[in-house]
Amino acid sequence: MSAQSYLSIGNVVKKFDQFTALNDISLTIEQGEFVCFLGPSGCGKTTLLRAIAGLELPTSGKIVQADKDITFLPPEQRDFGIVFQSYALFPNLTVADNISFALKEQGLSRQEVQAQLHKWLKIIDLPDSGNKYPSQLSGGQQQRVALARALVLQPGLLLLDEPLSALDAKVRTHLRSEIRRIQTELGITTIMVTHDQEEALSMADRIVVMNHGVIEQVGTPQEIYNHPASEFVARFVGSMNFIPQHHHILQSVTLPTIGQTAALRPENITLCHQQESNANIIACEFLGPIVRTTCYVDEELTLLVDLPSDHYSQLGLHIGSRVHVGFESDKIQLFMAEAA
Structure with missing residues (x-):
């Protein structure tokens, strides 16, 4: 004390x-x-x-x-x-x-x-x-x-x-x-x-x-x-995306321990137009300064992505848009998988 x-x-x-x-x-x-x-x-x-x-x-x-x-x-x-x-x-x-x-x-x-x-x-x-x-x-x-x-x-x-x-x-x-x-x-x-x-x-x-x-x-x-x-x-606390360890979106990331879950905050994910698009926008919610976008990645993983509203508009995004989901590997947080 x-x-x-x-x-x-x-x-x-x-x-x-x-x-x-x-x-x-x-x-x-x-x-x-x-x-x-x-x-x-x-x-x-x-x-x-x-x-x-x-x-x-x-x-x-x-x-x-x-x-x-x-x-x-x-x-x-x-x-x-x-x-x-x-x-x-x-x-x-x-x-x-x-x-x-x-x-x-x-x-x-x-x-x-x-x-x-x-x-x-x-x-x-x-x-x-x-x-x-x-x-x-x-x-x-x-x-x-x-x-x-x-x-x-x-x-x-x-x-x-x-x-x-x-x-x-x-x-x-x-x-x-x-x-x-x-x-x-x-x-x-x-x-x-x-x-x-x-x-x-x-x-x-x-x-x-x-x-x-x-x-x-x-x-x-x-x-x-x-x-x-x-x-x-x-x-x-806050919103968090949890990504199964085996998912190929994590192929650029080295997970040190078997049995760990990877997690990403919605604001740490980026969307852009690229030839190799890997996601569809299936929902979006306008929240003033940000647009909370729900993306369906490779027909199996749902991710929340928070984009500044003006950026969302500049990209011309809408429900149904094909986009590329990206992130910086240092933004990933790792947790030991918890028992349900």
């Missing part, structure tokens, strides 16, 4: 009867980091967050926050704020009362409460909404109030449990940058659980990819995307 580690999780196991939800998890998180736990449903990411919050106690292992062993402490003795997917605001209290509820419980004077409230309404960009009730706010606004309520006591750790998944796409994108702005401004150590890879890639300093109760990989968004440590990570 480095000198600056703020949160240290050591060999944590969590069992529910015969089911192992967390299998020997070890991880350290630095002061001020924004870390995403990313993975499919049932991978253990929410259980790990709940263990950090004291809402689930580990079967074994140790959790240390700011040099204090919190493994078995009740939630109220821990130093964190939490925001859930379902806002969880008091519907019968105004926005002001929702945010200042905890401050009043602390016995702060009326002036101090008002000063804090004014500050937080400004931070979440709702300066004139103090007298409104949650039902009068949009989902995105309610989630910002929940965020202010979680942060008003200035906890050392912010826990976010899928906070954006109930919101529509545009609001979600806006709130992503808002949460990141507030987190950076406050310098607060933050852990967010998400199953949305785009969310994790755009927000996190580091991503912890989980699967079946274990950590598959920990790294920066760039490391996770460009150098996935396993076939699972490669499949889960």
Whole structure:
């Protein structure tokens, strides 16, 4: 554990009867980091967050926050704020009362409460909404109030449990940058659980990819995307083409080990017009800056290819076009074939 580690999780196991939800998890998180736990449903990411919050106690292992062993402490003795997917605001209290509820419980004077409230309404960009009730706010606004309520006591750790998944796409994108702005401004150590890879890639300093109760990989968004440590990570984060080892499209590539699978990102494949065309375009999807093209190679292999939209137009491509599929061999990633 480095000198600056703020949160240290050591060999944590969590069992529910015969089911192992967390299998020997070890991880350290630095002061001020924004870390995403990313993975499919049932991978253990929410259980790990709940263990950090004291809402689930580990079967074994140790959790240390700011040099204090919190493994078995009740939630109220821990130093964190939490925001859930379902806002969880008091519907019968105004926005002001929702945010200042905890401050009043602390016995702060009326002036101090008002000063804090004014500050937080400004931070979440709702300066004139103090007298409104949650039902009068949009989902995105309610989630910002929940965020202010979680942060008003200035906890050392912010826990976010899928906070954006109930919101529509545009609001979600806006709130992503808002949460990141507030987190950076406050310098607060933050852990967010998400199953949305785009969310994790755009927000996190580091991503912890989980699967079946274990950590598959920990790294920066760039490391996770460009150098996935396993076939699972490669499949889960971004789009990836997997090419059987025997396929002749790989004849120019030396695969060092039998039993390896070759993989290529769609943006690392090129299309051009050549006499020896080896593929047909069977589908295309316009995505603004890129066109995602589905190519059928030699009547047996389907590849996704992402081309810049203007390049796609310049080549005059369309469904039914015959093209040559190419790639640079150094863009190929190799994985040991995983059991199905």
